[in-house]
Amino acid sequence: MKAAALDQHRGYAQNHYGEVQQYRSTDYVPKSSACGYQVLREPAWNKGLSFTPDDRVSKNLTGLIPHDQNMDLFYRVLIDNIRExxxxxxxxxxxxxxxxxxxxxxxxxxxxxxxxxxxxxxxxxxxxxxxxxxxxxxxxxxxxxxxxxxxxxxxxxxxxxxxxxxxxxxxxxxxxxxxxxxxxxxxxxxxxxxxxxxxx
Known part of the structure; x- marks a missing residue:
């Protein structure tokens, strides 16, 4: 795909844009009230396979758990092994x-x-x-x-x-x-x- 066509496809073919309006609120959802896909789509909350059976039930995750990153584990390993x-x-x-x-x-x-x-x-x-x-x-x-x-x-x-x-x-x-x-x-x-x- 040529660059000009790709820009058109991406919506960047215009030389400039006006101000983008925010049509709906993107209010912050606290971790305590997030459930289901909200939890799975947020890497800071998604523990991947580390969710306990109780966590899966309380957060409506039963049957939804994919293999994904565990941010808590990532940073724990990084903090403990920063030099390496x-x-x-x-x-x-x-x-x-x-x-x-x-x-x-x-x-x-x-x-x-x-x-x-x-x-x-x-x-x-x-x-x-x-x-x-x-x-x-x-x-x-x-x-x-x-x-x-x-x-x-x-x-x-x-x-x-x-x-x-x-x-x-x-x-x-x-x-x-x-x-x-x-x-x-x-x-x-x-x-x-x-x-x-x-x-x-």
Missing amino acids: LMPLVYTPTIGDVCLQYSSLYTRPEALYISIKQRKSIRTMLRNWPYPDPEICVVTDGSRILGLGDLGVNGVGISIGKLALYTGAAGVDPSKTLPIVLDTGTNNEDNLKDPFYLGLL
């Missing part, structure tokens, strides 16, 4: 993750702010599911670990750095906010990649 795991969570491994981010993407882990939606930044910030983040890491993806312009794929830096802050400094992961400012890319590999997630 740091190279896997951040450099040098994060560089490989960033290079392949568009093909590895499985779920939202950051806030993606496009230059074409700059009039809607307040709305986008309100859409972040965790209220009152205390620490943000922002990138525009233009200079990532000596790899050059990775565009939106550079968001892995923001995600990985905040994971380190949690593992090494004990920052609550629900109080973090990774952000990528998508201003487009000049990277030839991204421009040729039909699966590239950012603006061309």
